[in-house]
Amino acid sequence: MTASIISGKEVAASLRNEMKQEVNELKDLITPGLAVILVGDNPASRSYVKGKEKASAEVGIHSELTEMPADISEHSLLTKVEEYNQNPAIHGILVQLPLPDHISEKKVIEQISPEKDVDGFHPINIGRMMTGQDAFLPCTPFGILQMLKYKNIETEGKHAVVIGRSNIVGKPIGQLLLNENATVTYCHSRTNDLQNYTLQADIIIAATGKAEFITKDHVKEGAVVIDVGMNRKEDGKLCGDVAFEEVQEKASYLTPVPGGVGPMTITMLLYNTLQSAKAFIKRDNQ
């Protein structure tokens, strides 16, 4: 079998187009606003932040960037977040992670108002997601669900194997797939006999952080393979966690890197910001 490639770019463009129309229809009521806080000047972080600004502009979402030096105090960052919590023009707040070691990510995430937590990282939103309540869903897992929906890929009753257990990808994508009635297995770096699990998977979510770690020997004929990896090779090129060429011969669907999950992550951030703005209108009218 040769896999059909799920273009995240294409799915993202379609969703952004719908959002653009909706933002335009709301223009007399509200302009959704996203605040991004970048601490320090890691070049990769800067490039992601640029991507977010560009995509916001494309959809008509107001975005503003606050840059803070790497040695900023935790207190100053918490104060900045609180300022955005109070700012009525801002409906979504994103503090780019990772943060320098002297700043507690936990404290910063918990400082963001859950009503503006468009990353879906606040414990309140994670709890709401786990219990199937209305919540901001974390953007990468949410984007993966949208890609599966776009291709009408069935999740109900399917065996999804998640490889990786980070708080931002592995754990939440497993939970969301469970909410979609999949049977979910979590594997990770300490799993004995990884292949034993992955070979049983109808859907593989590769979020290992190891370049081209998932090979054809891990994949059952006809499986759906979602590559969440973002690894930079020596030549500077991006590559995923999946050995693309060989897995393409076995999978039914496969996502590329770049152009797969990445563009969806940014798109769902905009989606969450738009939902947040709409929720603010509702609350204002009550």
Ligand SMILES: Nc1nc(=O)c2c([nH]1)NC[C@@H]1CN(c3ccc(C(=O)N[C@@H](CCC(=O)O)C(=O)O)cc3)C=[N+]21
């Ligand atoms: N609070 C917070 N929220 C985040 O969502 C967050 C974060 N911190 N810290 C960093 C990671 C990383 N991240 C990416 C988003 C899009 C692409 C993306 O669009 N990538 C392109 C390629 C870009 C390139 O060529 O460098 C692609 O896959 O096609 C990548 C990475 C969001 N993150």
